[in-house]
Amino acid sequence: MVVASISRIPSRLRTSGYASQTHKASHMPPTARPLSPHLQVYRPQIQMVTSIVHRATGIILVVGSLLIAAALLALAQGADAWSCVTALAASWFGLLILFGWTWALAYHWLNGIRHLLQDAGWGYSIDQFVRNSWISVIGSLVLTALVWAAVYYYGGIA
Amino acid sequence: MNHVDPMRAPLKNARGLGSARHGTHHFIIQRITAIALLVLVIYFVALLVSLAGSDYASARAAVAHPVNAILLIAFLIAMFWHGQLGMQVVIEDYVHPPGKAMVFQVVVIFVCVLAAVASIFAVVRIALGA
Known part of the structure; x- marks a missing residue:
């Protein structure tokens, strides 16, 4: 044996x-x-990039979740605390964070669907994998643009 | 950890170290919270977009509405739970010294639970008009 x-x-x-x-x-x-x-053995490819970015955006969103908690506490606290939140959100720095945050959320959301479908056994052939990865990347940019178009349509920030 | 024979199969090294019945628990909860968040994130972003440009009173009134308060709390639980599970895997993969890894894991759990409790408390406080 x-x-x-x-x-x-x-x-x-x-x-x-x-x-x-x-x-x-x-x-x-x-x-x-x-x-x-x-990783360093391989030539960069879209499958690898989407996997790494999923994890990176996940970490970003955990930090973002703490900001959500802070904003809710401010809203419960009173009008003064809330005006600090809206002033921060409307500043150029706040807008930069919000744009990046929206993209991170859109990407993690869309790529998360890809991962769930793969968990169910779908989309494992190389051409499907490459196509779905590009859908995550381009789709996240489209979703981000749609959300911010809606934000400014409804009256902008603060 | 006990002595690990590198020439043994992983299963042989794992035997005798305790129950493995919870091996898939993390995986399953991560996916369940992910499915919940697929829906709740759409709701949360829609709520934020609908509040764009509104003042303090209307933002508070929106959160105070029972439907919003319930869905917000569901969103917060799913989000912090999913976040903790994700960070747990990141730490398991990248933080190798066992003591350091355990400290990181405990800190992440404490921060996520505290943030969840605090933000749920804020929503309840607004919803009950205190």
Whole structure:
């Protein structure tokens, strides 16, 4: 049996050069197994970018969720506290944050649908994967534009 | 962690370390909150857009409406829960020293729970007119 015979191989022969080099540089527990190559091995491609950006926008949105909590507390506090929120939101810095925030939300929302569909087993062929990834990227920009068109249609910020 | 034999299969190393019955719990809750947020985010953004340019009194009146208050609280719970689950995975992937990772995990949980409780309290306070 193959499995039984592996344990009889001398240990110095078991360790691949690749694995023994990579574990020294990290905090990961050392392993004698060959490790899968990491990001820097690959040429950048849309599937990789959409995955990384999903995580990055997720972290941004967690920070944003704290701002939502702060805004609600200000609204409950009174008119003075709320005017601070609206003044901040209407400043150039506030608008910049809100534009970026809207895009992060639109992207995470749209790309999240892609991930849910993939969890259900859909969209795994390479051409579907590439197409759906581009839908997330371009669609998020379209959604952001639509939301802000609606904001200014309804009367702008503050 | 106990001694891990690198030449053993992962399953062999995991055996004897405790129950794995909750292995899919994180995955499932992350997806359930994601599905809830697909709908609630549309609602939340629509509410914000409809309030664009309105004053303090009308913003407060909108949040005080029972339908909005209930949906806002649902949105806040789903959002902070989903955020905590997401940050948990990010920390598991990138923060390797066990002590540091545990501190990060606990801080994220405390911040998310506190922010959820505070913001829900704010909505309830507005809805009950206090």
